[in-house]
Amino acid sequence: xxxxxxxxxxxxxxxxxxxxxxxxxxxxxxxxxxxxxxxxxxxxxxxxxxxxxxxxxxxxxxxxxxxxxxxxxxxxxxxxxxxxxxxxxxxxxxxxxxxxxxxxxxxxxxxxxxxxxxxxxxxxxxxxxxxxxxxxxxxxxxxxxxxxxxxxxxxxxxxxxxxxxxxxxxxxxxxxxxxxxxx
Amino acid sequence: xxxxxxxxxxxxxxxxxxxxxxxxxxxxxxxxxxxxxxxxxxxxxxxxxxxxxxxxxxxxxxxxxxxxxxxxxxxxxxxxxxxxxxxxxxxxxxxxxxxxxxxxxxxxxxxxxxxxxxxxxxxxxxxxxxxxxxxxxxxxxxxxxxxxxxxxxxxxxxxxxxxxxxxxxxxxxxxxxxxxxxxxxxxxxxxxxxxxxxxxxxxxxxxxxxxxxxxxxxxxxxxxxxxxxxx
Numbered sequence: 340x341x342x343x344x345x346x347x348x349x350x351x352x353x354x355x356x357x358x359x360x361x362x363x364x365x366x367x368x369x370x371x372x373x374x375x376x377x378x379x380x381x382x383x384x385x386x387x388x389x390x391x392x393x394x395x396x397x398x399x400x401x402x403x404x405x406x407x408x409x410x411x412x413x414x415x416x417x418x419x420x421x422x423x424x425x426x427x428x429x430x431x432x433x434x435x436x437x438x439x440x441x442x443x444x445x446x447x448x449x450x451x452x453x454x455x456x457x458x459x460x461x462x463x464x465x466x467x468x469x470x471x472x473x474x475x476x477x478x479x480x481x482x483x484x485x486x487x488x489x490x491x492x493x494x495x496x497x498x499x500x501x502x503x504x505x506x507x508x509x510x511x512x513x514x515x516x517x518x519x520x521x522x
Numbered sequence: 523x524x525x526x527x528x529x530x531x532x533x534x535x536x537x538x539x540x541x542x543x544x545x546x547x548x549x550x551x552x553x554x555x556x557x558x559x560x561x562x563x564x565x566x567x568x569x570x571x572x573x574x575x576x577x578x579x580x581x582x583x584x585x586x587x588x589x590x591x592x593x594x595x596x597x598x599x600x601x602x603x604x605x606x607x608x609x610x611x612x613x614x615x616x617x618x619x620x621x622x623x624x625x626x627x628x629x630x631x632x633x634x635x636x637x638x639x640x641x642x643x644x645x646x647x648x649x650x651x652x653x654x655x656x657x658x659x660x661x662x663x664x665x666x667x668x669x670x671x672x673x674x675x676x677x678x679x680x681x682x683x684x685x686x687x688x689x690x691x692x693x694x695x696x697x698x699x700x701x702x703x704x705x706x707x708x709x710x711x712x713x714x715x716x717x718x719x720x721x722x723x724x725x726x727x728x729x730x731x732x733x734x735x736x737x738x739x740x741x742x743x744x745x746x747x748x749x750x751x752x753x
Contacts (some may be wrong), residue, residue, distance in 0.1 A: 356593065363587060364580030371579070375572045391633045392587050460567060478536060479567065485538065503536070511563055 344408035352399045359399075363392050366409060369481070370416045376476045377420035379461060387423065391416040406490040413483070417473045424469075439517040441488050463513035474499055475506035526553045532635050564630065587684050612681055615643045640688060641750040644697075648743035651704055655736045658711065659727050668718040675711035682708055699739045709733055 342350065342361055350358030359431035367388060394415050395402075402411050464472055470492055477483040477491060489499035526534070526543055533539045534547055534557060547553050629726060654674050686701035707730060714722065 356591075359591075360584050367580040367583040368575050371575055372572045381573050388583055389587055389590070391585065393590055394687045396591055456566065456570065460570065480566065480570075500533075500538070504532050507532045507535075507560075507564065508528060510567070511560070514567075515563055 345404050348402050348404070348408050350448060351396075352402075359396060362395075362408065363450050366412050367392075369409065370412060373413060373481060373516060374478065376480055377417065377473070378423055387416060387419045390419045394419065406487070410483075410487045410490050413477065413481075413487070414493070417477075417491055418443050421469050421473070458513055460510075463510045466509050466513060470494070470498075470502050471506040471509065474502035476512070479502045525550065526556070528560075531557050535560055535564055612643050612646055615639055638750065639691075641746050644685055644689075645743060645746040645750055647685055648739055648746060650674075651678055651682070651708070652736065652739050652743060654711070655707070655730055655739065658723075659730055659736060661723060661727070667716070668714055668723075671714045672712055672714060672716060675708045677723065679705065679708045679712055681700075697742060700742050703733060703735055704739060707733075 342358060344362065344365070347358040347361045347365075351362060370391050371384055371388050374391070375381065375384035378384050378387060391412065395412055398415070402408065406414075467475065473492060474488050477488045478485075483491070485496050485499050485503070488503070489496045492499055492502065496503075526546060530539060530543050531553070534543060539547070547557055658671060672722065682701055682705045686698050688702060688704060690698040710726060710729070714726065718726075
């Protein structure tokens with residue numbers, strides 16, 4: 340079905356199940372990618388994908404079309420992931436590192452390097468605030484522009500821009516000295 | 523121009539820099555070196571990969587999600603509680619008319635007014651019957667809960683019986699014949715199981731379509747409305 344996101348969301352809001360299916364199939368991979376970056380492991384990311392679409396379905400009436408559907412969904416996915424991260428903190432669990440063997444065909448050197456990098460990045464990401472972390476992941480990995488990030492975070496463009504900058508600064512402070520020794 | 527700040531270098535990395543900053547970056551060796559340093563760090567982070575998901579991943583997500591979605595059976599606007607108001611009003615009017623037609627020496631109401639009330643009541647009845655039939659004909663195989671359709675058919679059935687009798691008494695045989703056909707279809711719907719299976723629904727739909735019932739009801743309804751406007 341050749342619905343635009345907006346038309347599909349409108350149809351889904353009227354109870355058209357097929358329209359919501361179109362949205363799910365269209366955006367699942369993007370949501371998974373963000374959820375994986377945010378949560379750091381595959382199973383949690385899968386759970387977050389389900390949770391994101393479930394929340395999106397229940398909140399369809401709130402989608403007013405001012406932002407794109409993808410941006411709106413990113414916001415929900417980011418919030419779902421942040422909820423999980425907060426819950427982990429409350430339970431005293433550590434945020435798992437990014438999966439080092441995520442590459443489709445990892446060489447032994449690549450796995451070692453990736454594990455090293457993932458471990459350091461994981462610790463560095465822990466030092467970011469929720470907004471900084473979300474802003475950075477959206478900007479750096481998902482290629483979102485400042486306006487989209489602002490909409491996801493529910494802040495102004497300037498705050499979003501500073502969020503990305505502060506995240507980069509913190510990551511550099513945490514990673515560059517360590518990488519100096521690792522490289 | 524002063525050297526670029528860290529924030530400006532970060533903006534340049536993401537392509538958000540001001541044109542002036544971009545020009546400075548190409549001309550200033552010191553800023554260019556600082557930029558390259560930043561770029562090395564941030565590019566290194568890009569080498570972090572995400573587990574691949576296949577092209578049918580969206581369908582997998584949907585299949586897992588579907589049982590969890592709080593789906594409601596689509597409610598038909600015409601089946602809400604307030605639709606009972608015109609039904610009851612029609613029934614009252616029909617009952618009144620039926621009483622009048624069964625008393626040969628009825629007094630107190632002019633024949634034209636009586637005819638008008640009948641046409642209005644009949645038009646309203648046919649409109650609601652048409653909606654029920656159209657909904658039924660267009661229902662998908664997933665529409666298994668038939669409770670509301672049954673209940674509406676029962677309401678329409680009593681009214682239809684009175685209107686058919688009134689039409690026959692007034693000598694309008696063709697209208698009475700269509701109402702007779704409609705009555706049989708309404709009977710079938712009213713006596714269907716509350717959870718109808720896809721083959722049962724299909725059989726009902728086929729019957730309505732084969733008899734051209736929806737079309738006949740539309741034609742009569744249109745004639746009635748036209749006559750009603752003329753009176």
